[in-house]
Amino acid sequence: MLYQWAEKNKMSERTQLVGDAIGCEIHDDTLIAGIGNEESGNYVLFQRSASDSKEDVWFEFDEQSNGGCDQLKHCKLANKRLTIEMKEPKAGVTYFDVALACDHEEVATLREQLKKIFSSSPGIIEII
Numbered sequence: 001m002l003y004q005w006a007e008k009n010k011m012s013e014r015t016q017l018v019g020d021a022i023g024c025e026i027h028d029d030t031l032i033a034g035i036g037n038e039e040s041g042n043y044v045l046f047q048r049s050a051s052d053s054k055e056d057v058w059f060e061f062d063e064q065s066n067g068g069c070d071q072l073k074h075c076k077l078a079n080k081r082l083t084i085e086m087k088e089p090k091a092g093v094t095y096f097d098v099a100l101a102c103d104h105e106e107v108a109t110l111r112e113q114l115k116k117i118f119s120s121s122p123g124i125i126e127i128i
Helices: 002-008 105-116
Strands: 015-018 021-027 030-036 045-047 056-061 063-069 072-079 081-090 092-101 124-128
Touching: 002 045, 015 045, 021 105, 030 105, 045 105, 056 081, 072 105, 092 105, 105 124
Parallel strands: 015 092, 072 124
Antiparallel strands: 021 030, 030 045, 045 056, 056 063, 072 081, 081 092
8 A cells, every 4th residue: 555655665755646536425424535546456535524514624545544634734636636745644654646647527526525525624725
């Protein structure tokens, strides 16, 4: 997984992901946006309650044990690139550079879902 690869290759803070699959949905009152690589199984995931806009954003990568609330310092979605900066290292990673290898419609869906997820935390997300 991403963090294992980073540790193995002594990349203690920055990692890259080619996201060739985007999934956005509302499931059991939870807004979900995920970006993954189908071949490697690596992913990043954002979620928040659909009905409680004051709830913190949950972020995880590669496995649930790498998740938690109030972890994100800044995220930026520009064209087909998503960058994610965490407040503190988690499994040795603090920065993700995600190239979105998906079509325009999937990226547009991701953009709209991230706006909803971060609606109560506008200072964290930057969408260009």
